[in-house]
Amino acid sequence: MELELNKSYHGFKLLEKKDINEINSTGIIFEHEKSGAKLFYLKNDDDNKVFAVSFRTPPEDSTGLPHILEHSVLCGSRKFPLKEPFVELVKGSLNTFLNAFTFPDKTMYPVASTNDKDFSNLMDVYLDAVFYPNIYKYPEIMMQEGWHYDMENKDSEITYKGVVYNEMKGVFSSPESILLRKISESLFPDTQYGVESGGDPDVIPNLTQEQFLAFHKKYYHPTNSYICLYGDIDINEKLKFIDEEYLKDFDRIDVDSRLAMQKPFDKQKEMSINYPISVNEKEEDKTFLSMNFAVGKATEDEIYLAFDILEHLLLETPSSPLKKALIDANIGKDVFGVFEASMLQPMFSIVVKNSNESEKERFKDIVIKTLSDLVKNGIDKKLIEASINIKEFQLREADYHGYPKGLIYGMKAMDSWLYDEKPWVHLTYEDTLKKIKTALETNYFEKIIDTYILKNSHSSILIVKPAKGLAEEKELEVKKKLQEFKAKLSESEIEKLVKDTAKLKERQVTADSPEDLMKIPLISISDIDPKAKDIALEEKEEQGIKVLYHPEFTNGISYVNMYFATEGVKEELVPYISLLTTIMGKVSTKNFSHEDLAKEININTGGIRNGAQAYSEKWNAEKIYPKFVIKSKVIVSNMTKLMELLGEIIGYTKFDDHKRLKEIIQETKSRLEMIIFDRGHVFAANHLLSYFSQVGKYEDMLGGLSFYKFIVDLEKNFDSKAQEISDNLKRVSEAIFNTNNLLVSVTLEEKDYDEFKKNFNLVYTKLNSNRISAEEYSFKVEQKNEGLMTSGKVQYVAKAYNFIKLGYSYSGSMQVLKTIANYDYLWNRVRVQGGAYGSFSSFQRNGNMFFTSYRDPNLAETLKVYDGAGEFFKNFNTDDRQMTKYIIGTVSDLDFPLTPSMKGDRAAENYIKKLTYEDIQKERDEILKTTVEDIRSFGDLISDTMKENFICVLGNEEKIKENKNIFNDTMNVFE
Template sequence: MEFEVNKEYHGFKLIEENHVKEINSKVRVFFHEKSGAKLLSLENDDDNKVFAIGFRTPPEDSTGVPHILEHSVLCGSRKFPIKDPFVELAKGSLNTFLNAMTFSDKTIYPIASKNDKDFLNLMDVYLDAVFHPNIYKYPEILAQEGWHYELNSKDEEITYKGVVYNEMKGAFSSPEDALYRKIQESLFPDTTYGVESGGDPSDIPNLTYEQFIGFHKKYYHPSNSYIYLYGDGDLDKQLKFINDEYLNEFDKMEIDSHIDIQKTFNGIKEVNGDYPVSPNDNGKDKAFLSLNFVVGECTNPEISMAFEILEYLLLETSAAPLKKALIDAGIGKDVYGFYDNSILQPVFSIVVKNSDESKKEQFKNIVFDTLRELSEKGLDKKLIEASINIKEFRLREGDTRTYPKGLLYYTKAMDSWLHDKDPLIHLRYEAPLEKIKAALTTDYFEKLIKQYLIDSNHCSLLLLKPRPGMAEERADVVRKKLSDYKKSLSDVEIDKLVKDTIALRERQITGEKPEDLEKIPLLSLKDIEPKIEDLPIEEKDICGNKVLLHPMFTNKIAYLRLIFDTKTVEQQDIPYIGLLSAVLGKMGTENYNYMDLSNEINISTGGIGYASVTYLINNTPGEYVPKFLVKSKSLVDKLPRLCELLEEVILKTKFDDKKRLKEIIQELKSRLEMAIFDGGHIVAANRLFSYFSPIGFYEENISGLNFYKFIEELDEKFDSKSDEIISKLSKVSKEIFNKNNLLLSAAVEKEDYKKVEENICSFVNRLSKDKVESKNYNFDIKAYNEGLMTQGDVQYVAKGSNYRKLGYEYSGSLQVLKTIVSLDYLWNKVRVLGGAYGAFASFGRSGNMFFGSYRDPNLKETLEVYDKLYEYLENFEADEREMTKYIIGTISNLDTPLTPPMKADKALAYYLSNITAEDVQRERNEVLNTSREDIKGFAKMIKEGLSENYICVLGNESKLRQNEDVFYNLVDVFN
């Protein structure tokens, strides 16, 4: 359908129509005359359609009202009155993305689906949720999702409970998160960015129901909304639906959601803060230092892009000069930065981790001295070229991995649209990129450094110190506050609290009315494609080595993988495989120092990465293949240079630069610490698998907690062990990088495959051809059942076993079981009733199964929920509609849209795991044919598996010590 500017379509007046070549989309900007809603449409040939609605939601305090509201509006609405439509959609739609997100200044509700009918259904539920939520009817929604006083009997202690409350307790446990919040607070003391939109646990209990409702009334109106449509859908039909079903009910309003500019400071503002470490920790070398600068406004696309590049150039790449200066001066053991342009006044931060407060002045001086020197003497032009090239490669590739491409474009549009500017300025990246390329021949970046950093007054110097016992002090403060509160209550008031607690629980455990459940739109199984997606793979030969060709459209990019077997490495040397993956590309070689090597890679390629990975062997329980994966990509015409650089790194790396090696190990330790805080559920699950699974034990030693402890020891004893480390890296490298160990994988357009053959052979033939010997590993696999102690305020509770060892086989129906257990049983028991932020189940082809919780206030209670799962399954009831819903939701997870490199990597994984297309089709058929009886039939397997009692919990030290009878061992995660 053709649209004309200034004409009205279903209440929407078309304001502007353009073609944006950078994203290959026809772009239309509409304004809904009656309601005041704004709408942006990106029309293109992408069948993974995206809808989103967002609101400008600037908070005035740190009670977390925008975040709690984001959770709460999805807990039932006018047309869909059940308690959790969001979960019903997750169970039973073909969504490819379904979520809601709170930012510092906005809240967005995005969905995506490739199915037209499903897309409209999802849009309907989300629009009804934001405009007509049940929060006005049920104050219990705030109690459940936000916070409430929990008192089960008048003799108990009062506690705080709530999903967001526990989520933010977990978030506030991470020192990096605490640092980021302190940075915003220090730079924006007078604006909305100075408060915590997610909610500070100490402030969340101050939020009243009246404030909660008032925030929705004020900001969740179409006049304050930003609606978005992306993909190949029928735009006219979509506009009609949005108008007829929703916007037509509203009249335009003036809504004051304006965000003020923070007044510039007169000079550097110095701020101190604390974060918790164990009472026994001396806190040595655990301080964070950061210098933070406000950089213009996010509505300037050129400066925004330039600072994204500048941050990478100064602090991220191996050739980063500011990072090098700070590391060389011994200011800290890890240096990194970030540039946040998602807020009105973007922030550029320089962060040093594992430092000491005595180095604060030295840190500041080195930063400014280095910046002055770079500004006056000039940046290395090759470094500039490399940094611009890697940014341009990523822009043109458009590979988001995590989010649908359409959602990425929405967030970019909102960076300007939210502040009443053209939503397209960050999507049209060619013009600003061309201006920035002037830096290759001028002092472009040098001027930016001087103007926005050296001469800036709007900056802060932040010291975040470790404080032993802080977590315990914080817990004592909360306990005393609640104890004093209880003492202040009359018997009548205490009885009311008990009644309120019971009433909330009764609401939570009460089932839905069938007639209400049926109001949630549902596809039929006929709407599902019964056949699996084809993953192109052809076996070829390159100079005597097998190569897997994945012919597909890649936009003239070649994705090349080198896969080396690592079974040639001695068992005691397995952790060095993980270290090797961290070292390669970051050390010098025969022809380049490490900085020049980094520049050469970034100038000529889209990146080279290294990882130690494992693939299970299908239908062979306990068997797996460990591999070392070299992932690379470049434009097809740069393949010769890519192959030269692969050869340089793999065959000519010099491991004997002790200074550089020590820097890499210190940085790796720091990054692993961050990963433990960010992914406690993953740490606990992987540790759990090592108790009963050879593949789990192996992975624990190349990337898990064992690997972290290995790196920690290398860091502590580096001076005495450096020669041994160098010798081991050299030995392991020689054992892995052998022609007889090598398999190749190439994703490229078929006509370009010849160029892969022409260029890779010379490198492959230079690999060692010595005979290789595969080693037999004998791991000490047993139930260690550990409590992994940190200063976090929440737990990550994992329990599981291997069902194949018990004689059970893998079936696609287990994936339906996963959907049911994760989004029904565990959601209700662990999240809704228990107050955890999340809970989930997993059943792998290897036989490994586990149940886990995320940011969980509980421990034994959650384990008890897992143990009673078999009873739920024995009594499982579901009619045909319910089973259809669970099956559709499972297919949605199986059908995640894949980019070309993701398709190639999935095909490679299937190949190495001996998973055939027939196996995958059989799994899909089993999913589609899963019955209620199949689900009930898993009760015995679950009961037997969990009775083996493999348990691992990562969490708060005090909580774990209070429950030490659960564990065989208590382990300090951080020394």
């Protein structure tokens, strides 16, 4: 049915409609007349439907109230009174996305699914959660998710516990996170952006239950809500449901959720803060310097997009002039930019990492001089064209790395809608792009730099510098504060704390009643397609090279991936493969300087990325197929140019520019440090696999702790090793870029395949054809059981082994086991009871399995949980409905919608691993037929793998030292 303007549909008045051609959608704005709820529907034919309900939630302090509330409303509600409906949905829905987000000024609750029945169920649970949460009934919810005084008996110490408390301790362990969170405080000290909506661990314990409930009462009302719907849905039915089940029960009220604007500064302000490093780390070259600017308003579509492009232009490529000037001046070892637009007053930052406080004035001078010179003399037009092109390509491709498009469009809509403008301001980008493209003939960007940076006094300098022993100091401070607090308590107050702790623990360990569990809506197994999705793959041959062709509708884009076998690289040179991935395309070639090469890539393609990957054969972690992978994308009409550039990079890269090599090595080290802090759970688990697995050892040499130590050594000794590094890179490239090593994967439409075929020679002719004998790798693996120490305030605890080595075999039912382990066993014991932010398991076809935790306050206690998993599963029992739920939740991971490029990647990887469609179908059959008995049968497998006692922990130095008896060795990760 055609919806008409100014008509009401189930209480929703249609206010405005607009065709949004850029995303093939029609945008429709409604308002619910009784409650005042705002609703934006993006109508299109995408079957990956998205729903989100959001609220404007300006924080008043840094207690993390919006963040704690985001966690807490998902812990039971009126219709769904069980303890964690969110987890039950993760376990048992076909969702393609399910989460919630706390921003500096809003809280979003999005879900997505391709199954309409499932989509309606998800909407129901989320709407009930936000409007009717159980937080008013159970103070234990805030205690668990936020913070509480934990005291087991009257003689024990009092400690702080809570999921968000520990999550934010982890966040505030990373200097990059501290920097990014403090930038807004430096620019907007008098507004909601001057405090930490996620919560500062030092301040979180100031939050009271009364404040917590008052915040929900004030802001979580339909009048203050923003509802987004996206995709191919029956909008009439959805409006009827939202009205009848929820909004009709609310009257419109006044909600004062106005966002304050920071009064502009008269002059640049300066702010300095410390971050913790270990007593064994050196303080030199560990300071962050950033220059930050408030730039307009988020509702100004032109500035919003122009600054996104400008940040890339100035700071994100090898040809970026500001990055180049700062690196050349040796101010620091890494330079990057940040443009944060999801706030009323967006901010732009220039960041130098691994610097020193003494460089502050020189940093400021170089930034101002470089930008002034650009304004005066003009920016290279090819550089402008390159940055506009790469951003335009991203906008048109709309490939958001596995996130549903509707989720990203909903977030972009909020970047104007939350600030009282139309929700499509940033979705209709064609006219804005046209204006920005005038920069190719005018001084467009030069004017922006002059106005918004050089002449902008609303700016700050932020210095984030290392302080030895700061973490230990803080811990002692907290300990002392809690001891003094306990000393002042009366006997009855102590008794109450002990009782409250016991009551929380009792709630945590008490199972939900079968009646409550039945209230979570569930689709049936019959709603699931029993057939696995088959990705199209045709084997072809060009110039004697195997080509895996995936015919897919790609909207005129071609995806070309090249997989070069790397078995010809000598064992001692394996880390150079990974270094080569960071060098290729970023150093000069025969015909281009590295700056010009970057421009050519960005002007003519959608990007060229390199990576190193060790694939193991499907059932065997000892059989490795290592590859150097080059992934590229291009508009089909530019195929010739892409192939020329790939040929240039592969055939003519120069490895003798020592200055440039040093810059890349320094940046690589810096980015690895960020990964270690941000993805500590993956880092610890992957390093652990290197203790017993050939593929694990190889991957550790490519990107794990071994590779980090390799890069640290190269950086420290670069001057003496420069020629050796150049020679080794050349040697490795000659062993890799060979006609006998290559497998190509191409994803495009059938009509466009000939474009690839006729241009492939431009790459092929640049490859050598020497016969290179494959190395027989036999890496030394040993049970190191390391404690990897950092100044971080939390742990990442991993335990693993290979079950095939113990005589067990892989079954698809292990993926159901993983669902149960993640969202029952580990969730309840490591997160809910232990206070960690998360805990995960993995059971791989090659036999490698692991448990790992994320931002975990514990260490030995978590290992004990892992050790108890075998017994839990030996005695596992549940009813048919719960088993169905676990199976559905497992299938949702398998059936995640893939973009064309993801389909090509997946098919090529399966081919390399020798994984057939029959194998994939067999796994699916085993998942769909999984029984309670199957899960019980894995109990011995888990017990036996845990008994092998392979352990790796990344975390707080003091905590690891306290538990040193657990480890064979302890070491500082950073120097």
